[in-house]
Amino acid sequence: MRTIDWGNGRIIAIEQTLLPGELTTLEIDTVDQLIDAIGRLAIRGAPALGVAGALGVALAAVRGGDVRAEALRLRAARPTAVNLAWGVDRVLAVADQGVDAMVALAVEILEDDVRRNRDLGLRGAKWLLERLDGPVNVQTHCNAGALACVEWGTALGVVRALHEAGSLGHVYVDETRPLLQGARLTAWELAQLGVEHTVVVDSAGPSVIARGLADVVIVGADRIAANGDVVNKIGTYPLALAAARAGIPFVVAAPESTVDLATSTGADVEIEIRSPAEVGVPNALNYAFDVTPADLVTAIITDERVVHGKPLG
């Protein structure tokens, strides 16, 4: 089952806020419904947002509204992950070729996501196994799995490839407050794959690393700046600090569509601040993402390349 798909002129997506208790799908007929689903994280994850952006513009075209205006609203649904704007812009660029061309391109982007993530996963596993003896124990954060993409996953795509190669040890999953994407989504995916895993509170991830329980940190990304700074779910930065201190690799797995050469550094990225209600107290400051400086990143693995220690441009 795909996390997000296109069928009969509508978008079908897994309702991620109800997992792991309930596996249901949303049928999305309008851009408004799509923006709502993205805003409340029923659809989430940078690669999936890229596909949602592409499919959303196709949906607007099929429904015959003001495609450009709808696209601009959709593009602004969440500010940090560059993929959403990337998906919107790609399909909007063929608007003058008509509705069929827009739908065809959106579906191509969707299919491409699967293939690219598989490539990324295999490349990541190969890169790691050239450097680490298996079984490789992994610390991850949030959900950069199939649920963050169309299927397969980015960071968890690497984990899956290690698992399929018989070279995966144990996976430590940060619960990922406030919305628990690690405890709810990543743990669910790993259980389905039969991967041994343990959930820890976010603040324990650095201790897992300091105690030598993890051989590598593997995370996804919402935006990678030209200088190699990585913007990802809040809580990524402390893992990078801990990995550097422990001398283990800190690896970012993301498709090329996450690389934003138009953004010079992490400091230039708008970090979404979400509602204090998610944290559960009125006076909370709820940054959704943090910035990991490039010097703490051992390697960025995409569907096309492995970059380490230098700018991406």
Next chain:
Amino acid sequence: MRTIDWGNGRIIAIEQTLLPGELTTLEIDTVDQLIDAIGRLAIRGAPALGVAGALGVALAAVRGGDVRAEALRLRAARPTAVNLAWGVDRVLAVADQGVDAMVALAVEILEDDVRRNRDLGLRGAKWLLERLDGPVNVQTHCNAGALACVEWGTALGVVRALHEAGSLGHVYVDETRPLLQGARLTAWELAQLGVEHTVVVDSAGPSVIARGLADVVIVGADRIAANGDVVNKIGTYPLALAAARAGIPFVVAAPESTVDLATSTGADVEIEIRSPAEVGVPNALNYAFDVTPADLVTAIITDERVVHGKPLG
């Protein structure tokens, strides 16, 4: 109102698991009740545990049971904070002087905690204001406030002293998963004191520091090893890593009773692993504490001294 007190031959303590919703007290008549209260964190915080250990032995003496056996059970109620054993051992050492002497010493330890924490708070504020221009913005973790002591607090004692000196800026409080001592207890204390504060998820603390919002990290401790390694609530270590990276001081505020010269390094401390049920998923690994290596600690401030950059013995 004191967090823990002695009256009419029993221990009276604030029931901390119900805060901030409900402020009620426990009346504790037996060591079993005390062990239960400590185990479920109704009474918690290293200095308060020291006082609880002392009062618990006095309670056993008043009730006329096998004081030594009760003391040993109480001493083992939680393994990591050295203060509990310290309080038990101090009162047990005067067992041959009779019940009245034991009660008198336990009450002296209780009164002493208040005075020592005030001294510590004033010393900490003075030390900081010699190094930082006010108003000083603080990042803290868990609860090292009045609720972790008899009254006044250790890390929050420094914050209070800064506040009373008119030199406190904003306080950032980690929520402190899984039991939310920051969001529940520290935020409640700061609100009562009229201190401006904001709660963040634990994994955002390092970002608060990286963004320059905090000028100093101030935390308490459950045990300080002879080499200066600090054992404190899980999530302390990532703040120390972030403070070092940002070049701001990482300050530990704790009474001398937290210093354990019999323990060489943090690696020698038994780290309590609590129930996965606290995290809310069955396959959680729930370390209650972490170890911050001495080289990341700018200063340890006690009721008697300020130690920086060298062993405590």
